[in-house]
Amino acid sequence: MKLSKEQMEYLEQMTMLRVPEELRPKMMEEIGQLVEYIQSLKFTDSEEEEDTPVITEEELREDKVKKEYKKEDIIANAPMQREDMFVVPKTISEQGEEVE
């Protein structure tokens, strides 16, 4: 199966990735090969097996807040920081609209 340009762009949109032009044909081909490889799943008889939950409701713990970390430690790994805030590009304009 060959991945179409539109399918690739859709996947990139969903995953916040943007594969560089020179690597795109190879990436699209390899993903297409993977899709080809898993085709056998469609034709394998599985009956109607219920998915077993990993955690049951009885095993949930209480949602207790435990203050464990200092602010300075949490922010120490930030690529960009100011005082105790993470710095990111503007998301809301002065007019209060979402920035594209």
Next chain:
Amino acid sequence: MKSAVELAKRIQKGELTVEEVVEAVYASIEEKEKAYHCYISLRKKEEVLQEANLLQKEILAGAYAGSPIAGIPIAIKDNICTKGQKTTCASKMLEHFVPIYSAQVVERLKKAGAIIVGKTNMDEFGMGSTTQSSYFGVTKHPYDITRVAGGSSGGSAAAVAAGECILAIGSDTGGSVRQPASYCGIVGLKPTYGTVSRYGLIAYTSSLEQIGPMTATVEDCAAALEVLAGADEKDMTSRRRGNYDFTSALGQSIAGKRVALPKDFLVKGVQEEIRQAVYLAAEQFRKLGAVVEEIELGMSEYVIPVYCVVTAAEASSNLARFDGVKYGYRTKEYGTLQEMYEKSRTEGFGEEVQKRILFGSLVLSEAYYEEYYIKAKKLQNLLKRTYAKVFQAYDVVLGPVTPRTAPKISKSKKDSFTSRLEDIYTVPANLVGIPAISVPFGKDKKGLPIGVQLMADHFQERLLLQMAYALEQSQGKEEMCNETI
């Protein structure tokens, strides 16, 4: 290689000091690390010796009387968080990341008096089986540096085999502890899902992975598991077990134990010496009084496709957190937030990681979700029922770990899905959640180690290790490296 348990006993008796063991390990590192590249980061020797000195006094004062690994230098795979020490997942994305907490397993190992020497090399985010996808370069096989040490816990396996640590821990999602253990001639165990807390393990496939010990001997493996295992309220998938004794059955008779040998595991594509090793292992079990029977397991043709779908789907979700905002790599030039996300992720992740994220999102997308992801989960359940039936009649399943011994380092990037067929024997244990161990069992004509795999039912590690110990002891002991501790 030296046994952790034996060294720890000698330290407790005062026959050896912790500093002497640390010195010996660092001597190996100084001699071999440049050639093998087991580690991404190493602690400074002086710092570790200071810690060793303190530990030595505490051990002699009886502080670690019950611990089987007090004073032992260990290596930790670099996807397991160590507070204050870089944890990179072998990725540019986390090249400078320093965790503010340690993983539960690290806390447990420290409480048991182990000393961390460094963080080992791996495939980027655990995605791969050779360490060739590591941002920091490949780990070479200690027996032959033109070959890979395996992966994704390749650095940990090579470090134990080369004496650059006495014991290591890795993580196993589809064979990532057992395969490199097999390639490098050491013991590697993937515990039952839920046995060891995943808190602090940087997630790749949350529903399949387990942290496991990688050791010189089965006894070391059992002792290390006793230290690592335990329920943890910070990991809701960890189970409280009735029993954490994994060592007392070692050396007990295995007469009457029932071993299943799936014929389909050995039908085609297996290197002849590996096939012979498995049959020899079966013979050894028979000599020890166990019953070995060939069975038809079936189901192997869809195991890898199911694994591909489940792992990619969970990876695409788990790796969504890496966006260049709170930690990790951020691109240098960007305008909008969208651009920052896209460029940071595309520049920060390697090719293989990006491919799995894209493919994972495809199988979870509306058009394909039912057909691929839900179908894969249903087949996973069918596989669980198949193995459950086998374990009604048998105690363990015997087979190869890999179809071939350690391959050459490839100049071009290996095709990812043919290399996935190499995982055909290890992946079932992850999909089903059962414990599995790789035991070194001979070498091939080129002198490369061979491992055989045993699998047992859920929470049957005690039995699994008993059988593994019997197999190990049925061979002569072999020293890989000459060390004079």
